[in-house]
Amino acid sequence: MTLLQESTTRLRAREISGGESAVVGPLKAYHHETYVLSPPSGMGPVKLREPRSTSLWFDRRCFQSEEELLRGLKGRIDRVPDVVDVEGMGLQTFIEGRTLGAHRWRWGRRVPDAVFEQIVALFRQMVPITAETLHVERRCSPQDAPEDGDTDGFLKRLVVFVEEQVYAANRARFGGLFEELGVRDASLVRLGRSVAGLTERPFCLLHADLHRENFILDRRRGLWTIDWELAMVGDPLYDLATHLYLMRYPADQEDRMIREWCEAVESVRPGSSRGWQRDLRVITDFKRAQSVYTDTIRAALSLHDETGLRWAALPRVAGKLHDVLTAAAGPLGLEDVPGRREIMAALAHRHREYAAGA
Template identity: 65%
Template sequence: MTPPSVSGARQRAVELSGDPNLVKGPLKGYHHETYVLALPGGTRTVKVREPRSEILWFDRRCFRSEEALLRALQEHISRVPGIVEVAGMGFQGFIEGRTLGEQRRPGRRVPDPVFDQIVDLFREMARVTPDMLRVERRCEDRDRAEDGDSDGFLERLIVFVEEQVYRRNHTEFAGLFHALGISEESFTLLRKHVLGLQQRPFCLLHADLHRENFVLDPGGRLWAIDWELAMLGDPLYDLATHLYLMRYPGDQESRMVREWCDLVEGIRPGSSAGWERDLPLILDFKRAQSVFTDVIRVSLSLREDAAFNWVALPVAAGKLQKILTAAARPLGLAQVPGRSQIMAALIRWHTS
């Protein structure tokens, strides 16, 4: 019998710890296979991880190395993971605690002390301007919007979805996209819908601030983890992404918007300019983006080896119907297919 293969991340974790029994993991996570271990001497706990080979990346990444970014952020952001140097390599320090998502699921109220710390994080990020971070970027200069060009910033995100999500996967998913009313024209309509954003000075964005990326340590202090999708860009995009992912109750969402506007204006005037019009438009982009990514993810989740998960089909179709309904306006969908139509489209995609 062939023994199960051991991943590179686990091998490195075992080598560093010297004892496989001291290695915890893999931890829950979509993009990476992650292990936690205490370094010899027990003074520091670090994470060892590697990208999952089977994962599709649907988000534009700005910085070449998350560890290099975290080193640069130590002097700007109060509570982010530190970098521990071991044998010439840098590993992220592990934050002991529980994620906010473990304690407060999406839709539930966030306790005021935690809410205030999230506001403080936005305050610290608003102070970090593009010229303050000397960290190697993935994109070339010509692929970056000029500071303040909010339209150009969002256009580059749309281009990424169009080229790296839709077109890159078009061969396999063309029939399914077509059955759901999605086509090349959807991007033309999306661009027309969000055109004309107000100019706002750029700053550091986390771009993925949801409940599983906040860790509360035993002292109740909030830490922001997983900075891999961080960018330099329109500050309102970070607020919109945060609201979209957090699903605050209505009154807390309104409070976050008010407090965010006050704090960014106090740091860099103009940072919230035009938010009343532009915030709904950027939220519409997030809803549209979700259509392209989730159609692929949900359909792939129905495949189990060579089989099809018939039991999960109705729930998957209901999820896609909800996502399509939310994005109908920015994508120009005159009619959203019903659940039975979506189920039939998913079956056709699988059989083809």
């Protein structure tokens, strides 16, 4: 019996759908084991997904349930998955189409105008949704939620999350690697200071993970937004900064997105783009710094499999990590970014130490 057949998630999918032939998957996903299935009731295809026990979570989550959030967004955000009840479980409908990432081979990094305008419309629809108007249970306690407009407090909590839940929580296993890369405790202190002093802006709903794989184009060229698990309520400029950082638009489209985003959010809630000229750079610096911590750990993990260190992948992984470190050198105060060979040596050294202690 294979590992796939032993999966309790797959067994559950088979039971709900009434047979193996009605189950597709697992789909490619990092945090979840996901299947598409067709319940015998005749409703359309739905997704069954459960967290992988081996996944590391590097992002703060605000809402108790993505499905309950989607129920709350129904009628307020165009083209998000429906949630249907199947055998006592709320399951998301499966959106048929292709992600923007899958279309990259045709368009490069450029997004067609019709798609671009739908992304701007999504931002416009999120702005009026606030903590007071969205009656969905949240994870954070009232004491841990910054007051509306406290953009400094919002970003500070994200810095603290990186410090406590990413860096400190994994220091025993990866602390030596961070040290060899020149990333030390003082780096986070510097980051906290460098991202202070943001302009106040009214809070609203944020998706917080708007990249090409979370946008799906259906057959009618309608744009659907999926994976709302990292959604939160906070600074609207954070959502724009994250989106630009993840999308990697060409320079002219990035400028256009900033301009049209400002027009869209200001038309709904004046003040939502206040101070963007400085603060967009500050928040982007945080995103670059955050990537150092998450990407370093993921890089180290990606090089290890049941056979040991994947030597053939080492140069490529080290090259990507070098780019991440270079981009974050300013926010983290890294005086000397190690070269690719030094990063390769650090990753190999970490692997030997981990293998010896395993």
